[in-house]
Amino acid sequence: xxxxxxxxxxxxxxxxxxxxxxxxxxxxxxxxxxxxxxxxxxxxxxxxxxxxxxxxxxxxxxxxxxxxxxxxxxxxxxxxxxxxxxxxxxxxxxxxxxxxxxxxxxxxxxxxxxxxxxxxxxxxxxxxxxxxxxxxxxxxxxxxxxxxxxxxxxxxxxxxxxxxxxxxxxxxxxxxxxxxxxxxxxxxxxxxxxxxxxxxxxxxxxxxxxxxxxxxxxxxxxxxxxxxxxxxxxxxxxxxxxxxxxxxxxxxxxxxxxxxxxxxxxxxxxxxxxxxxxxxxxxxxxxxxxxxxxxxxxxxxxxxxxxxx
Amino acid sequence: xxxxxxxxxxxxxxxxxxxxxxxxxxxxxxxxxxxxxxxxxxxxxxxxxxxxxxxxxxxxxxxxxxxxxxxxxxxxxxxxxxxxxxxxxxxxxxxxxxxxxxxxxxxxxxxxxxxxxxxxxxxxxxxxxxxxxxxxxxxxxxxxxxxxxxxxxxxxxxxxxxxxxxxxxxxxxxxxxxxxxxxxxxxxxxxxxxxxxxxxxxxxxxxxxxxxxxxxxxxxxxxxxxxxxxxxxxxxxxxxxxxxxxxxxxxxxxxxxxxxxxxxxxxxxxxxx
Numbered sequence: 071x072x073x074x075x076x077x078x079x080x081x082x083x084x085x086x087x088x089x090x091x092x093x094x095x096x097x098x099x100x101x102x103x104x105x106x107x108x109x110x111x112x113x114x115x116x117x118x119x120x121x122x123x124x125x126x127x128x129x130x131x132x133x134x135x136x137x138x139x140x141x142x143x144x145x146x147x148x149x150x151x152x153x154x155x156x157x158x159x160x161x162x163x164x165x166x167x168x169x170x171x172x173x174x175x176x177x178x179x180x181x182x183x184x185x186x187x188x189x190x191x192x193x194x195x196x197x198x199x200x201x202x203x204x205x206x207x208x209x210x211x212x213x214x215x216x217x218x219x220x221x222x223x224x225x226x227x228x229x230x231x232x233x234x235x236x237x238x239x240x241x242x243x244x245x246x247x248x249x250x251x252x253x254x255x256x257x258x259x260x261x262x263x264x265x266x267x268x269x270x271x272x273x274x275x276x277x278x279x280x281x282x283x284x285x286x287x288x289x290x291x292x293x294x295x296x297x298x299x300x301x302x303x304x305x306x307x308x309x310x311x312x313x314x315x316x317x318x319x320x321x322x323x324x325x326x327x328x329x330x331x332x333x334x335x336x337x338x339x340x341x342x343x344x345x346x347x348x349x350x351x352x353x354x355x356x357x358x359x360x361x362x363x364x365x366x367x368x369x370x371x372x373x374x375x376x377x378x379x
Numbered sequence: 380x381x382x383x384x385x386x387x388x389x390x391x392x393x394x395x396x397x398x399x400x401x402x403x404x405x406x407x408x409x410x411x412x413x414x415x416x417x418x419x420x421x422x423x424x425x426x427x428x429x430x431x432x433x434x435x436x437x438x439x440x441x442x443x444x445x446x447x448x449x450x451x452x453x454x455x456x457x458x459x460x461x462x463x464x465x466x467x468x469x470x471x472x473x474x475x476x477x478x479x480x481x482x483x484x485x486x487x488x489x490x491x492x493x494x495x496x497x498x499x500x501x502x503x504x505x506x507x508x509x510x511x512x513x514x515x516x517x518x519x520x521x522x523x524x525x526x527x528x529x530x531x532x533x534x535x536x537x538x539x540x541x542x543x544x545x546x547x548x549x550x551x552x553x554x555x556x557x558x559x560x561x562x563x564x565x566x567x568x569x570x571x572x573x574x575x576x577x578x579x580x581x582x583x584x585x586x587x588x589x590x591x592x593x594x595x596x597x598x599x600x601x602x603x604x605x606x607x608x609x610x611x612x613x614x615x616x617x618x619x620x621x622x623x624x625x626x627x628x629x630x631x632x633x634x635x636x637x638x639x640x641x642x643x644x645x646x647x648x649x650x651x652x
Contacts, residue, residue, distance in 0.1 A: 094555030095478030102469030105525035113499030181393045186386035202634045204584045206602035207626040266646035
């Protein structure tokens with residue numbers, strides 16, 4: 071009798087209760103959703119539309135002067151040698167810098183995770199320091215490390231009998247200099263994730279392999295790498311997406327030019343210069359769309375490599 | 380014997396990599412304590428002949444980096460505080476409150492993670508310009524007040540709050556707002572602390588958006604002021620190193636104190652993927 075009464079009461083409360091919960095849900099979620107819509111989603115949609123207009127300096131003062139020009143900005147991009155240069159530079163940075171970063175991360179992760187290593191978490195933390203450091207500040211430091219006559223890097227080359235390199239002055243080495251900086255700055259992030267992945271591999275697999283006579287390299291190739299595949303895929307995707315957005319490194323190392331001879335001009339730096347220095351807004355918005363497609367393509371391509379489960 | 384040799388080799392390799400990794404920081408600090416011109420002599424001095432704080436004094440007295448430090452602090456604090464409020468509310472709602480359209484909205488938000496922020500920056504600049512927020516600290520803060528990443532992080536954590544706890548409070552007559560304030564927020568404290576560190580650091584380190592939206596040096600944040608300083612003082616190595624120290628020191632100190640939390644936060648995100 072009492073139980074039935076209770077159930078009845080709960081049943082009648084259930085609907086208003088659920089309604090209150092739904093209302094609270096919307097009220098709590100709405101401010102965040104509205105902010106993201108206003109300051110992210112709508113601007114992105116507007117960016118797509120703007121890339122189809124000739125919006126420029128005059129258009130900022132009076133948007134009515136902007137005209138819809140269809141795909142003309144994209145046609146201009148396709149015919150621009152500087153754009154192709156920026157695209158190729160960015161692709162080169164991702165395709166060389168990405169694997170180098172992950173290799174450095176994997177190598178240091180294996181060392182940190184080795185059973186015999188003393189103080190592993192201290193080394194993990196120290197190697198992570200460049201990741202949290204302000205990019206602009208460390209890029210400034212590296213600009214001086216690359217100084218042709220007073221930089222530590224050339225000093226080190228001199229010690230081993232190599233000739234000094236004009237790292238940032240020579241179009242052949244400037245992108246390499248940016249890649250080195252990026253690898254140093256970012257490998258710690260992937261390393262920390264790979265260490266966590268390594269720790270999830272059961273120890274008995276290695277014991278079994280040792281009993282079967284597998285050496286350290288064979289263990290790495292036959293156990294570590296295959297079992298680490300999901301982790302490596304994750305760091306590959308994050309690194310690719312991050313590296314496609316290359317901007318501050320060339321901005322600081324080349325005083326905002328992307329030089330010498332556009333050799334370090336990245337897509338985002340090109341967008342920044344076109345959009346915010348020359349106010350070719352429509353054209354710069356088209357560059358941003360290319361960046362978007364590149365990131366989407368890069369992410370999808372790597373996710374397709376995900377092992378079937 | 381062979382075993383011990385490989386142990387020594389592993390440990391030495393690790394020490395060598397760590398030393399090389401930290402060298403730029405060591406040199407930055409060392410050169411920032413040198414007299415003007417000292418770092419540009421041969422052979423390159425590794426340590427200052429007589430350490431001086433002249434460069435730091437110059438930064439504040441002559442070059443007015445003090446206001447940039449203030450801007451950076453205000454922007455990072457406000458961004459962190461506000462985004463914690465908005466992201467925790469939304470994250471909790473997506474995890475625990477049943478409302479129509481919830482799962483579809485969440486899926487849409489997550490799909491937005493592949494869109495790079497740069498895509499919206501030109502229109503966002505024009506939008507903020509039309510409401511006179513360009514060249515104000517709010518122009519920097521507003522776009523970072525809520526984020527998909529933060530909402531998702533809170534949501535994943537909030538999923539572990541037991542429904543029985545919330546239902547019990549409802550039976551006791553607590554309002555939904557009261558439940559959020561008095562029960563949910565205290566339970567979310569660990570993830571909010573992690574999120575606070577992430578947000579503060581990324582706001583502090585951010586460069587492209589502040590560079591765009593802060594159009595003169597009145598409100599420059601430290602990274603923008605530092606990049607700007609490089610334009611005029613590229614020859615003053617020691618001064619630039621002092622500026623770099625000033626810019627990285629706050630985040631490095633924060634990391635030193637909260638590194639465990641920070642690294643755990645990252646690996647948790649990485650493994651869940």
